[in-house]
Amino acid sequence: MSKKIRVGWDDLKPGDLIHVKGSTNTYRFKSRTDWHSMIKVEGDGVGVSATWKLGVSVFLVVYEEDFAYATRPAPKKKPRPSIVEPILPGEYWARIRFGSQTGWGRIIKRYAPRSDNWLFGHDDKAPYQTSWCGTLAGLHPWMTWEELLEVNKQTPILELLSAEEYYTRKAKGEL
Known part of the structure; x- marks a missing residue:
């Protein structure tokens, strides 16, 4: 009913x-x-x-x-859109929830490095870095998409925009 x-x-x-x-x-x-x-x-x-x-x-x-x-x-609740992993490398912006507040944080998806790259070592399966997931040293670790979503169970991603979408909406005053 x-x-x-x-x-x-x-x-x-x-x-x-x-x-x-x-x-x-x-x-x-x-x-x-x-x-x-x-x-x-x-x-x-x-x-x-x-x-x-x-x-x-x-x-x-x-x-x-x-x-x-x-x-x-009663009006039906709109299902929360599922957050899909970005396909292309580049800058993305995520609207995230911190307790009862929401804000925007940057996600970088790097180009997959060659396996002999000294900076990233042999791990090219961790292409994501966020502006809000830091360690005690203040570094922002590289992580897989699954790790990023796991870390964000405390700060869930509500919306994910490409950099172009984010800056366009911000310039229009929609954010």
Whole structure:
């Protein structure tokens, strides 16, 4: 069963279930009328405020004074987008959470070095470095994508942008 939220008189939308004072029946909200103190509903059973007939049209109405509350399905939570490992080397920016705060941190994906590179040794499987994962010495270690995600369980990555996307959005004032 899906969760429902309560809705007030001023926030009604077509399809909301109307609950009337003193009745166990529910009615489906159809539309507002020209009078602000009543709404058109669909349904049957005892509890509706009145049945109106205008010309050929017949419709049920609920007066605001008889309205108890309305319900509608709760909005679905948007799934958090999965963070996909960057394919190309370069600079990336991650929106990360530090406790209740969020901020941006830089991730560098280096070009895979040749196996005889003296700077990186023989380990070309650790191409990532972040601006927020340091050691006690203040160095920023190189790590694999899996290690980066593991380290970030305390500071989860919420969004990952290429440098171009990051600087473009920042220049537009969107960040």
